[in-house]
Amino acid sequence: MKILMFGRGTIATLYGWALEKAGHEVEFYVRPGRAATLGSLVDLQIRDGRARRGAAVVQHWPITLREELTARHDYDLIVLSVNHDQLDNAIGFLSPRVGDATVLMFGNVWAEPSAVVSRLPGDQVVWAFPGGGGGFTGSTLRGGVLKNIFMGFCEGSNRTERYQTVRALFKDAGFSVSEQPDFRTWLWIHFIMDAGLLTQGLAVGGQARLVASREAVKQSVLLVREMIPLVQARGGTPGRGAALISRVPAELLGFLLHRLLAGKNLYSFIMEEVERTGHMTRESAGLYARDVLAEARRIGFPMPRLASLETVFAL
Template identity: 35%
Template sequence: MRILFFGRGVISTQYAWAFEEAGHTVEFYVRKGRKETFGSHIALEMWDARRAKRLIKENWKVKLHEEISPNYDLIIASVNTKQLPEAAQLLSTTAGNTPILIFNNIWQDLKSSILPLSMNNVVFGFPGAGGGIEDNKLRGGFLKTIFLEKPRVGTEQINNKVKELFESAHFKINWIKDMQSWLWNHFAVNAAMETEVLKRGSFPALMNHRDSFANVGKNMREMAPVLKARGAKMDAITLLLTKIPSALLGTLFNKVIFAKGSLPRLFIEYNNSKAGFAVLEVVREAKKLGIPSPRLTAAFANTEQQHKAIEKG
């Protein structure tokens, strides 16, 4: 299969490497000027947990393009959430009838988030991976499982193509019936964590404070009314974060889910992205719905520009 990844980010790069290893042809679209900046190789230091946990260290050769052609079997867009509208606009004029997998967080309703793309030509999924890129070196990893929406009427063939691709590379698919609610819940969890990152200064710093995940639970309780007002069904993770006492939750995350040496912990420790966008989106929605969000809003206390953004809406 010939696959084009939209952007050469941490998620795109890791799955592209796995697909190439499985015998597929992978290429990347990057913005004008980035081809020269990125160069023809990227240094990889990533954990592959599909079969057994193994560390991949290599200088991987990549093929980059600054134009998009419709000559692919599949396009995979895994971009920062705030970049999705721009990506969808560009793909609507360049991708032709090539099927597209949107492979990232989404806070808007699915249909409006990809306009002017057609829902019949798009399927939604979410990676089981993380990490960061700095100085053209990727540190991160991916788990065996990815999340993919169950076929909608009209997307059966695309879903099957995506299924065959991931399974050919030995990934396991967790099928999601209500992808809209699932993504809204996941976005809220991300915002709950980013709220603490804003306080601590970085994702790695989040792991060095015992009360960080206890506070994540408190942040989720503040967001639960927003999810309910939107009509989202609470999933297991959201219920876990909102129902378990904060002290117990902190212990559970620090000692079990993000135990020292675990891959989920490493993924966060390698994450060098800028936090705040997810929090800002949820605060804006809460304000529009008339729901107080003091904990989330307070996270921007020292960020005047983002305070103005909240007020502006």
């Protein structure tokens, strides 16, 4: 398969590498003028959750950057993994250039998913979310991929041939796919979990401090708990996981989440690399809470706990 990763960001590079290793032809679209600065080599210092014990990968990886994309391209798949506030712009650029490619939406979304992709041909859009992460320092990529990725359906999308092809692409590359039928709600719940953790991280002076404190992790659970009804108010249908967050004592949830975040596992390693590389600035981390609070205010939904931390995440 011929694959275009949109941008040469963290997720695009991690999964571009994994897909190229699985035998596909992978290229990166970067903004005009960026190829020379980015260079055609990435230093990978990552861990691969598909291998035993998340084996380390240290490799100089030559990549192909493209600064141009016309509608007459021959890519089978375009992987769109940009920050949620960059989606509108990226899709505006892509919409007249999609051609016959499948577009894989592969990152955070907080707006209405069907509205986000409304300028793309609906039957060419497939939804997924990465199970990996990290960040760049210069041309060195630190982080990793978990074995699992998430896929699912938003309004108007379903188990089409294109969906099956993308699913098979990842499975054949050694990933396991966790299928979430109501992907719209899944994306929103994931987003508020990011918002809770990132906001509390900002409140205590960084994700490393958050992870070191069971109390701070518990506070992030309370933030997420407050946000779940907002997802419902927007028409989402939070399932069992969200019900657990709402009902299980925060002390216990804080304890369990703290164990996951502070434990020696690939997920906590990846989150440490996000922090260590400075991938999230104060501004980008605060964006999650700003967007959640803006939506709450837009629909008149009270969110006192989050609002009380506004000075922490305001611009």
